[in-house]
Amino acid sequence: MDPTSGNHRTMTGNDPTGPRADRPQRRTFTAAYKARVLAEYEQAQAPGERGALLRREGLYHSHIKDWRKARDNGALQALTPRPTGPAPKTDDAKEAERLKKENQRLQAELDKTKKSLPDLGKSTRALGHALRERGLSRQARHVTEQATAELRPITGTAAACRLTGTSRATLHRRRNPAPPAHGPRRAHPSRLSTAERDAVLAALHSDRFADKSCEQVWATLLDEGVYLCSVATMYRLLREHGQVRQRRAQARHAPRTRPELTAYGPSQVWSWDITKLKGPTTGVYFDLYVMLDIFSRKAVHHRVELRESDTLAGEFITDAVAANGGLLPRSVHADRGTSMTSKKVAHLLSDLGVERSHSRPKTSNDNPFSEAQFKTLKYCPAFPERFANLTDARAFCVAFFEYYNHRHRHSGIGFHTPASVHDNSAHQVQHERTRVLQGAYAASPHRFRWVPLPPPLPEAVHINPPRPEGEGSNSDLGEHAA
Incomplete structure (x- = not known):
């Protein structure tokens, strides 16, 4: 980026590593940029030339007035904020990164389409319609044209068009396009002179x-x-004339990082969140805090309180570590709630040496495990419409999480209980399940198409699995894999 462009954005007076370090940043200007614009402004003498300069640079007369005053007082250099952190990306680099992401997304859609082409007929035509509905008409046309060209020597033109959902007239028109009309484009009669x-x-x-x-x-x-x-x-x-720009001192959000966490065993990555439990009357709620191990799905610790606060959140995390036998996870993931991003929680995790991770705004699948666990809780048949008081809410949650950890067979961990995966006893259970299934196969092999095996235990669990090198950056919007 040109150091005189005036587009440097800095966070002055704030801790760049604090829990709110990614808040919006306002536009700032370097001393060299101010001096250049002042000189150009004062040299402009033709009518309207100064106004054109202000619009092109996205400035107001007030900027010129303040900078001229600072220059005359000899303080222009002191007004420049000192940029911190890495140098910002240029507009060209940002555009190139955006186009790269878009190209990767479209290529992924094309790869999916090509894999589906063997299932011709209705499925192929439906796929083309689905892609066009999603705004991928050009990509759908490219794939169907390629498929039609490959099928024509085998099935003939009519059959190939029928299988891919392409009109024969359209195919003929594309193969024999009309010659382009030559000559200059006529100006609209109402155009300004x-x-x-x-x-x-x-x-x-x-x-x-x-x-x-x-x-x-x-x-x-x-x-x-x-x-x-x-x-x-x-x-x-x-x-x-390049004179439409944002001129207001409007804050802009820094790019959000896509969280990528992987756990290869229990007590490596935890996820926590807070949900509301309805109280005895409308408008009365209790707050349920739950800490979940994403590998074993075990609810390591929970507590129900009358309110949500950073103090209670800090105590909750400390108690969760104690409930886990003092074993600290490598990372703790949460959404961007006030308690999760509070300074007290950030300092606590920093003191414990635990890495913090947060979801991107308005991206629900960045915290999938806690959200899924809350759904399991609230869709439980025994879950009441309301709790009469705090004591009832705490008693229910104690009973539920005792059942969830020790008796609930979770589909994400091979239908083992979270507690057995957390304490590594699930491997012994898995061995016994294999023995029982092999015995059933030996007794009645005609009932099976192959030797049955129990559902496998997970080897790794991800929150947004890392993408292979060259397939996008960690700021992309991605999917999670449980």
């Missing part, structure tokens, strides 16, 4: 309107009995 366009730009660049939006300019001139053009035309003319 060159003089009229210059008059609109002169009004927008004038000192009177340089700080105003197109809507404000249009309305002001209309009240004075002057109509130059529509608001959309004003924006179109400014856009043609």
